[in-house]
Amino acid sequence: MSPAREPAAAAEAPAEADAHAEAGPRAGTAEADRPAVAFSAYDSETCSIARTLAVIGDRWTLLVLRDVANGIRRFDELTDHLGVARNVLTRRLAKLTEAGLVSRSAYRVEGARERQEYRLTPAGRELVPILLAFMGWGDRHLAGPDGPPSVATHHDCGAPVRVTVGCDAGHDLGDRPRVSLRPGPGSRRR
Amino acid sequence: MSPAREPAAAAEAPAEADAHAEAGPRAGTAEADRPAVAFSAYDSETCSIARTLAVIGDRWTLLVLRDVANGIRRFDELTDHLGVARNVLTRRLAKLTEAGLVSRSAYRVEGARERQEYRLTPAGRELVPILLAFMGWGDRHLAGPDGPPSVATHHDCGAPVRVTVGCDAGHDLGDRPRVSLRPGPGSRRR
Secondary structure, three states, rough: OOOOOOEEOOOOOHHHHHHHHHOOOOOOOOOOOOOOOOOHEEEEOHHHHHHHHHHOEEHHHHHHHHHHHHHOHHHHHHHHHHHOOOOHHHHHHHHHHHHOEEEEEEOOOOOOOOOEEEEOOOOOOOOHHHHHHHHHHHHOOOOOOHOOEEEEOOOOOOOOOEEEEOOOOOOOOOOOOOOEEEEEEOOOOO | OOOOOOEEHHHHHHHHHHHHHHHHOOOOOOOOOOOOOOHHHHOOOOHHHHHHHHHEEEEHHHHHHHHEEEEEHHHHHHHHOOOOOHHHHHHHHHHHHOOEEEEEEOOOOOOOEEEEEEEEOOHOOOHHHHHHHHHHHHHHHHHHHHHEEEEEEEOOOEEEEEEEEEEEOOOHHHHOEEEEEOOOOOOOOO
């Protein structure tokens, strides 16, 4: 998202959302003291979602990250598991390495030449919540009668893990969070 | 992710992670009573991440969802804000509508023909945590000295919003969650 004060995902309250977009702040709401700025007035690319998507916003890249996060670290194992073309995997791994999300280290199987294996860097490990958010949505909407293909658990205690959206006032925003955006220090008007 | 018991994102503990992958469960850990199943033994596509990516796993689709979530609902407004080609936007909106993530409704500006506008459905609104996860990562890693382009706040109370990973035992797993996967009811061996 980018700077704006529109409620994200206000599909169930279209009249209200339109009022925000077209009529400015409404007196008597928490919004009233914030500036009325249409999301469309801000540059689409000056946005943390757009920037993150520019680095990891394609299917193969996210599947490679999923596999590397789950201990599939070697080129041939990745091509075998993912069914991805070798040239595609090479490009994705190069981009992830350049971006500092994956690191390479050498290994050697006896009798073979030295090869590389791939691990998430600390910045790459911070992508795990994104992967878990994808997983949670798929579990709820696409698992079908068989149920979820896998269960994510806390490595330290074994309890099931979930992604939640909360606010600094302590509210849990639930599965369909109602979120507003306001311009941050790095915002840019079009 | 898919069924496996590898710690996700165990980059900082490679020796430990390798022990999991190659030597099976270690006695005396929380892992020891769970089956040792390599992630690579399970079908890559029978996975809630892969399934979700098949629906929304490309940059334009996620940017369209971002914009629609933020009140940009009309075709011409979307092309103007995103700078996306009309045929690309048409395809993305058709796919999102078919998938039940976006709904269409008619509107008419005086003197013009009837047009469509787009809103998130309830299932589409459940994608907002994914968008917020992308945003949080970008804010931390790509915002630069200017700071975040925008601040997400709870629509009801105005407090800043964040995505967190927690477990059912009440632990906050932090920004680099250590997560294990185990096969769920819908798992499929290769």
